[in-house]
Amino acid sequence: MAIQIDEKKNLFTLHTKHSTYQMMVGPYGVLLHLYYGAKTEGEDFSYLLHPADHGFSGNPHDTKGDRTFSLDVLPQEYSSLGTGDYRTPCLRAVWPNGACAADFRFESYERIAGKPALPGLPALYENKPGEAETLKIVCKDRVSSLRLCLLYSVFEETDSIARSCFIQNDTDSIVYLDAAYSCCLDFLQGDYELMNFYGRHTGERSVERAPLRHGKFVAESTRGASSHQQNPFGILCAPHTGEEAGECYGVSLLYSGSFLLSAEKDQFGQIRLVAGIHPDGFRWRLKPGETFQTPEAVLCYSGQGLEKLSQCYHRLYRKNLCRGEYREKRRPILINNWEATYFDFDEKKLEEIAKTAAALGVEMLVVDDGWFGKRDSDTSGLGDWTVNTSKLHGGLPALCARVNDLGMKLGIWFEPEMVSEDSDFYRTHPDWLLHIPGRPGIRSRDQLVLDLSREEVVHALFKAISGILSCAPLEYVKWDMNRHLTDVWSAALSPDQQGEVAHRYVLGVYSLLERLLSAFPHVLFEGCAGGGGRFDAGMLYYTPQIWCSDNTDAIDRILIQYGTSFGYPISSVGSHVSACPNHQTGRCTPLKTRATVAMSGAFGYELDLSKLDEEEKKQIQKQIQFYRENSNTILGGDYYRLTNPENGAALAAWQFVSEDGAQSLVNVVFLRPQSNAPAQYIKPRGLDPFSRYCVKAEQEPPFVLSGSALMHAGIKLAPLMGEYPAVQLVLKRVE
Numbered sequence: 001m002a003i004q005i006d007e008k009k010n011l012f013t014l015h016t017k018h019s020t021y022q023m024m025v026g027p028y029g030v031l032l033h034l035y036y037g038a039k040t041e042g043e044d045f046s047y048l049l050h051p052a053d054h055g056f057s058g059n060p061h062d063t064k065g066d067r068t069f070s071l072d073v074l075p076q077e078y079s080s081l082g083t084g085d086y087r088t089p090c091l092r093a094v095w096p097n098g099a100c101a102a103d104f105r106f107e108s109y110e111r112i113a114g115k116p117a118l119p120g121l122p123a124l125y126e127n128k129p130g131e132a133e134t135l136k137i138v139c140k141d142r143v144s145s146l147r148l149c150l151l152y153s154v155f156e157e158t159d160s161i162a163r164s165c166f167i168q169n170d171t172d173s174i175v176y177l178d179a180a181y182s183c184c185l186d187f188l189q190g191d192y193e194l195m196n197f198y199g200r201h202t203g204e205r206s207v208e209r210a211p212l213r214h215g216k217f218v219a220e221s222t223r224g225a226s227s228h229q230q231n232p233f234g235i236l237c238a239p240h241t242g243e244e245a246g247e248c249y250g251v252s253l254l255y256s257g258s259f260l261l262s263a264e265k266d267q268f269g270q271i272r273l274v275a276g277i278h279p280d281g282f283r284w285r286l287k288p289g290e291t292f293q294t295p296e297a298v299l300c301y302s303g304q305g306l307e308k309l310s311q312c313y314h315r316l317y318r319k320n321l322c323r324g325e326y327r328e329k330r331r332p333i334l335i336n337n338w339e340a341t342y343f344d345f346d347e348k349k350l351e352e353i354a355k356t357a358a359a360l361g362v363e364m365l366v367v368d369d370g371w372f373g374k375r376d377s378d379t380s381g382l383g384d385w386t387v388n389t390s391k392l393h394g395g396l397p398a399l400c401a402r403v404n405d406l407g408m409k410l411g412i413w414f415e416p417e418m419v420s421e422d423s424d425f426y427r428t429h430p431d432w433l434l435h436i437p438g439r440p441g442i443r444s445r446d447q448l449v450l451d452l453s454r455e456e457v458v459h460a461l462f463k464a465i466s467g468i469l470s471c472a473p474l475e476y477v478k479w480d481m482n483r484h485l486t487d488v489w490s491a492a493l494s495p496d497q498q499g500e501v502a503h504r505y506v507l508g509v510y511s512l513l514e515r516l517l518s519a520f521p522h523v524l525f526e527g528c529a530g531g532g533g534r535f536d537a538g539m540l541y542y543t544p545q546i547w548c549s550d551n552t553d554a555i556d557r558i559l560i561q562y563g564t565s566f567g568y569p570i571s572s573v574g575s576h577v578s579a580c581p582n583h584q585t586g587r588c589t590p591l592k593t594r595a596t597v598a599m600s601g602a603f604g605y606e607l608d609l610s611k612l613d614e615e616e617k618k619q620i621q622k623q624i625q626f627y628r629e630n631s632n633t634i635l636g637g638d639y640y641r642l643t644n645p646e647n648g649a650a651l652a653a654w655q656f657v658s659e660d661g662a663q664s665l666v667n668v669v670f671l672r673p674q675s676n677a678p679a680q681y682i683k684p685r686g687l688d689p690f691s692r693y694c695v696k697a698e699q700e701p702p703f704v705l706s707g708s709a710l711m712h713a714g715i716k717l718a719p720l721m722g723e724y725p726a727v728q729l730v731l732k733r734v735e
């Protein structure tokens with residue numbers, strides 16, 4: 001049983017395969033956190049609490065002189081401002097008289113089979129019945145009928161717990177929520193380090209790891225999207241935790257808007273981790289009878305290093321978050337025309353690209369930006385979702401028919417959330433934007449943001465997009481978002497609801513995607529926001545793959561995909577082979593290297609294939625063949641980061657092991673040319689020590705070794721000459 005309840009001792013214990021999480025209804029009815037870590041019998045951990053009279057840490061009124069009970073010190077399940085706890089509060093409830101306070105005490109609990117969906121929000125779900133069990137704990141404010149309902153869904157097999165909560169206003173007065181986070185994780189002890197994933201446009205998800213100091217570290221986005229700059233995913237780990245050993249805890253937020261992930265070390269060295277919607281500019285008006293549901297946060301624990309933690313998230317998100325026909329199916333290998341043509345194309349050029357690509361084995365053409373309205377540059381046309389027939393004569397039906405005749409599928413680019421001032425859409429609906437009356441709005445890439453907090457805007461977009469998707473058998477949509485939110489004000493909401501706009505915008509995006517997914521269940525959606533500017537677990541619920549970065553340079557991509565792999569499955573990483581020299585960095589890398597990197601994800605090409613010579617075309621044919629043969633291992637297997645490619649490493653190596661363990665793929669890219677170079681040794685992981693594997697690298701004679709020899713003695717790689725050469729080794733279990 002994943003959930004154990006001891007009513008006598010007031011204990012709630014959640015067990016996953018390798019972890020235990022325990023809380024208790026403590027003195028005075030406060031829900032206290034007791035333990036989260038390696039699996040135990042579920043002993044009573046209340047002995048860990050240390051009641052003491054601490055100076056300057058106050059005591060709630062109902063303790064009646066018990067100076068050893070202070071919420072400023074005790075570990076809690078959900079902290080609230082106004083209880084004498086000076087650490088980060090999860091909830092800030094503001095009453096009409098301006099007072100900010102709520103003090104929640106246990107009221108009831110309920111055990112729910114399975115995993116409830118969350119209204120309007122992405123959420124984990126059960127893939128098979130019996131995979132999850134949920135505990136709902138209801139607490140009530142001491143002096144009012146404001147209720148806090150905490151949800152814990154335990155996914156036993158993947159060592160994860162999905163947490164969220166909703167606030168229910170059962171009072172007869174309005175309450176404003178100035179913050180309502182998804183989860184709080186209090187640790188009584190531990191010298192932890194935090195890993196966060198920061199970056200910029202074309203340089204997303206670099207890994208940073210630092211010990212927590214007294215005070216707070218905050219990874220956040222206030223941009224209205226989860227952002228390139230920080231990712232809503234973090235790992236708290238013990239100092240010596242590495243890939244293969246050590247304790248670590250992941251916190252992953254299923255949310256695509258402004259977020260905050262804060263790690264605080266308090267006066268006693270205790271740690272508090274909170275995650276949720278960013279409170280800056282947030283204020284939710286909760287009328288009597290209304291509830292506010294927070295996004296879900298997924299906690300994962302590994303006592304066996306970062307590798308296991310990532311593998312849990314990968315499996316969970318592949319099977320219990322991503323949806324649709326392509327959830328666990330290999331996605332079509334695509335050719336995207338963006339870096340091949342930018343805005344300069346017509347149907348002839350596209351057909352030429354498709355013809356060459358089809359002959360090489362590519363399965364889908366994606367027509368990127370520029371097929372609609374008046375769109376020859378990024379300064380006009382956004383919002384006008386009608387085909388530009390002076391570029392595409394015969395429109396999408398004719399293009400689709402010709403592409404289908406070549407045996408390929410057709411996909412298309414949209415940027416639904418935006419509008420250009422030079423567009424008919426803007427001229428018709430100048431008031432459908434996020435804008436502050438009387439203030440000139442901020443432009444970014446010459447575009448403005450539509451007010452998706454408004455139902456009529458969402459409805460109009462649904463009509464426009466479904467019109468296009470119904471006019472021809474389109475099978476893929478790339479959903480872009482090329483700027484962040486500013487001027488966050490909606491003409492449709494009252495002054496005291498303006499703090500809701502940014503969150504309602506995200507809910508609008510989710511609702512639009514949900515409607516499109518149910519109207520077009522066969523269409524594969526790929527998320528994108530100037531590359532990986534909205535690469536988060538919330539989007540993965542709607543789009544099982546996301547364009548990982550606008551930076552297609554293979555060497556930079558190694559780092560970006562390395563960082564991404566900590567929290568997100570390989571199947572979710574959109575990755576393409578592009579031209580040489582690379583358009584973002586000017587760097588030249590071998591075609592083989594570009595393919596090796598791009599194949600570690602949802603694979604495709606994005607270059608003018610007609611510029612390639614025959615030898616290169618043959619190579620591409622082989623690459624496609626190779627990807628097809630190995631895609632089960634790559635997309636559905638376990639992922640191993642064999643090296644850390646950052647900080648001047650000599651090589652980058654990563655590995656996949658198929659779910660049944662029968663096959664493995666080791667990819668290596670040499671990052672620094674060296675003269676008189678030593679041999680390099682790579683130690684694969686995740687093999688069966690007692691089985692024997694045939695190891696095959698291109699153009700090398702195969703050899704057979706035991707799993708144990710391969711993992712402990714390693715594979716020798718002779719040094720390769722030239723810049724950034726790559727090697728791919730296929731390991732097949734033979735006995």
Ligand code: GLA
Pocket residue numbers: 338368369378413480482528529530531547549550
């Ligand atoms: C964004 C995307 C690119 C491309 C352009 C088109 O930057 O990330 O891949 O689609 O928009 O404008």
